[in-house]
Amino acid sequence: MGxxxxxxxxxxxxxxxxxxxxxxxxxxxxxxxxxGVYAAMKHSALASRMEQSIRKVNIHVLAxxxxxxxxxxxxxxxGIELISYEGFVNLSxxxxxxxxxx
Amino acid sequence: MKxxxxxxxxxxxxxxxxxxxxxxxxxxxxxxxxxxILFLDDGVFLLKSNQNPDNPxxxxxxxxxxxxxxYDVEELWVEGESLAERGLDPSHLxxxxxxLGRTEIAFFLAKADIVVNC
Amino acid sequence: MKFAIQIxxxxxxxxxxxxxxxxxxxxxTMGHEIVRIFFYYEGAYNGLRWMSPPDDENPLxxxxxxxxxxxxxxxxxxxxxxxRRGLLEQSEAKRLGKSDNDLAEGxxxxxLGLWVDACLxxxxxxxxxx
Numbered sequence: 101m102g103x104x105x106x107x108x109x110x111x112x113x114x115x116x117x118x119x120x121x122x123x124x125x126x127x128x129x130x131x132x133x134x135x136g137v138y139a140a141m142k143h144s145a146l147a148s149r150m151e152q153s154i155r156k157v158n159i160h161v162l163a164x165x166x167x168x169x170x171x172x173x174x175x176x177x178x179g180i181e182l183i184s185y186e187g188f189v190n191l192s193x194x195x196x197x198x199x200x201x202x
Numbered sequence: 203m204k205x206x207x208x209x210x211x212x213x214x215x216x217x218x219x220x221x222x223x224x225x226x227x228x229x230x231x232x233x234x235x236x237x238x239i240l241f242l243d244d245g246v247f248l249l250k251s252n253q254n255p256d257n258p259x260x261x262x263x264x265x266x267x268x269x270x271x272x273y274d275v276e277e278l279w280v281e282g283e284s285l286a287e288r289g290l291d292p293s294h295l296x297x298x299x300x301x302l303g304r305t306e307i308a309f310f311l312a313k314a315d316i317v318v319n320c
Numbered sequence: 321m322k323f324a325i326q327i328x329x330x331x332x333x334x335x336x337x338x339x340x341x342x343x344x345x346x347x348x349t350m351g352h353e354i355v356r357i358f359f360y361y362e363g364a365y366n367g368l369r370w371m372s373p374p375d376d377e378n379p380l381x382x383x384x385x386x387x388x389x390x391x392x393x394x395x396x397x398x399x400x401x402x403x404r405r406g407l408l409e410q411s412e413a414k415r416l417g418k419s420d421n422d423l424a425e426g427x428x429x430x431x432l433g434l435w436v437d438a439c440l441x442x443x444x445x446x447x448x449x450x
Contacts, residue, residue: 106446108334108335108336108339133339134334134335134336134339135335162339164342165335165339184346185342185343185345185346186346186350188343188346189343189346189347189350189352192321192323192343192347192444192446193321193443193444196443196444197444197445198444198445198446198447200446200447200448202449202450
């Protein structure tokens, strides 16, 4: 079973996402939430790193946190899946253990 | 028995943060669980030798790590790349550690039951 | 599925507590179990009885208490984290010769052993906040 990585900071705030992408392995999942959702945008600072990772890691973004920040689904990078809180719960079941990066 | 892995990524002197994290680690150890600590990124600075030994107002947390042996917490792991990126190697650290490569971290995390970022 | 939740942030400093609350609500609605919500580090501030944020903010303190009432969720604040931050429940306050009860309805104060206990009973631990 792959690890679920939770990232709640934007790439401009901390290195957390870059550090997480460096370590996430095949079959792991990443969930971007809170300020972390900014990294899901097509033109984010880490866009090219993310595109590389999407091939081996499943990247998800918490849809209510996108909506709260005025980010439409069309503005999200291809290959990132939008999920609800129910989807978050299901990811926590299908993956484990769970590591939060700050 | 469960495998607990504590991931330390913060540098020293973050208020009482490290002290409180160590309380968690020692409590888990007291429950006879399997405890490992992984130092990543700036967390490797926690183990750097010669930290501020004589300042009582800004107490170093290094004695807490040195005391882990008493709690049978003997598995301290460090990512080699985190050390190298900071100009350090294991000889700069206060305790003997086991070294992992960056590409081995995902598998190492996946083996734990509980992972706690400190 | 059984979840243990750990919260490390104060309710006013980030969105972390809100996310933890929404995750907890969703998992309970889906029929899963929350073994315990354990408040550590700055998370201890979630149980402050006298917090009085403006009404239009829909304060979490009220929603935490409702979650405890409706679903019997165990809201435990770590005793050492609480003492370090000046948060006392009545018996502890009395023991220390102080006269306050800072703890909101539905919360209790206990040791880190209950955090370990939650980790041992749960299938997953989720940590929210810095």
